[in-house]
Amino acid sequence: MFKPVTIKDIAKELKLSTSTVSRALRGGYEISDETKKLVLDYAEKINFKRNPIALSLKERRSYSIGIVVCEVANVFFSQAIDGIESIAYSKGYNTIISQSHDKYEREVINMEHLANRSVDGIIISLAAETKNYEHIEKLHKQGLPIVFFDRILESMQTHKVTSNNVKGAFEATEYLIKKGCKKIAHLANSEQLSITAQRQIGYKDALTKHHIPFKKEYVRYCEHGGSMKDEVEQAMISLLNLPEKPDAIFVASDRLSMGCLAALKKHHSENIIVAGFSNSDVVELFSPSLSCVRQPAFEMGQIATEMLISIIEAKYPVEEFETRILDTTFSPIA
Template identity: 60%
Template sequence: MFEPATLKDIAIALGLSTSTVSRALRDTYEISPKTKKLVLEYAEKINYRPNPIAQSLKERRTKSIGVIVSEVANQYFSQAINGIESIAYDKGYHVIITQTHESYEREMINTQHLASRGVDGLLISLSAETKDTGHLSALHDKGLPIVFFDRIAEEIHTHKISANNEKGAFEATEHLIRAGYKKIAHLSSSAHLSISIERLRGYTKALNQYGIALNPDYIKNCPHGGMFQEETESAVLELLNLKEKPDAIFVAGDRLSMGCLTVFKSLNVDALNDMAIAGFSNSDMLDLLKYPLTSVRQPAFEMGQIATTMLLQLIESKRPVTEFENKVLDTKLFLR
């Protein structure tokens, strides 16, 4: 069994007290340069590293933050995680990443596990199944710093950062309308999610502005955000089997966009001539596809950076924080 070197090991080897070794490693003024040099050289020789558990007990901090996302493989979340790590590691914090796979139960388990591991704070984007945020409220009320990004909980009073989903949805739908499509369907994740509500609002606003009546049959929700392909396939088939089938779809999610194209391919639906698509997607793979897919791109990396900065401010604040920011970043429409 691996046993790392300790302060006591150095002290015994050099014939010093553990307190002297500790002070030498911390470079305090009361230890002579000669002793410091002796201790530092020996510590380097035996590859001594401070015990993070002992340090966390002393400082009452683990210097780690927990991140809860639906899926790391999702391009948006992988870019956001890169942003999170770019700030966290630079500030001396470790990042523990967990995935919910859009499951409420997994979200609860991951949250409790991270809290029991003593993380200093949580960055979370809610799962598609999550309607009750009581598990997060309980931890927040006990003083655990929590920051929401992308999919937020309105009822928890803390920092939140999201993209301008309404504007992005409006622009994507408007693009389809200006391209000549009038029967535009909307494929989205769970209806209760903040991003779904905001994107539906943008879609509806664009239809209203261009005098197109909203058809409730054209709105389809996938309760797991397309995590299961059969869910996306079922929704697309329902649209294709309508008596007056749509001629375009505004798809409100990265995984849903790719899932929709997969269904089109299996059914030999031509995304250029039979049914057009515009959607939210941060995937660079879209440029390689046979059919051009105009997409709304979110500033995922920047969102991750800002969310982490917000969380670290909460963690390191010397007094209770009572004023919180709800930050909204602009999206960009990429025409293809």
């Protein structure tokens, strides 16, 4: 039977007290640098890992962080998770990743499961279907540290990190206008998401700047974030069947962009120019082509994690919170 090495085993081998070994492993200031090095070098040599269950019982902390995103396969979220883990692991935390698939019920289950697993805090990007926030507000009121990224909940007093959605949408829409397009449709995510409102502001601002009237009939919302079968295609068909067919489309998210391009190809409308949000590394291979707004996903994940750990490790209740807005970059195809 496997028997893990304990602090007592290290103490016996190095002829030190268990309390000295424990303090050295924690980096205690009262232990000499020479003793710390001796203990840490030996711990590394035998691949010693402190028992997380014992540690959590002693310190009332699990050293684990919960992550709730709509879909790990989404390039943006996979990049953000890489950023989260890069900081979490460097600070001694493990991560537990869960997917909502943009469904409200799944998000509720995931949040409750993570809380019951006694995670020290949660980093979340809201599901497209989520309109009721009681499951998040309840945990927050109970003292569970929560940080939002990308799709944020404006009303909650906590740290948030997102990108400059207004600027990104403006640049993408203006690019389409400068390509000679005047009938620019907008394929949007669900209406209640923070990113939907912000990106629509940028879209409208670009139209206004170039004296193109905003038309509601050119906007289609995907209330399930494109997670429902044929949702994006049906939205695209309704746009393509308008009396005045769009000559360009501004798309508001990665998943919607993929669905949009697939629908244009299927319905032989490749002449329509598309620009939108996408963090794909192979965007130049898409057909039809896609000029894209890129978000600093990795950096967003890093900042969200640093924010969360600052709440977790604070000696006193945190009462001042920050919303960080990171810049986007626009990459035109031509």
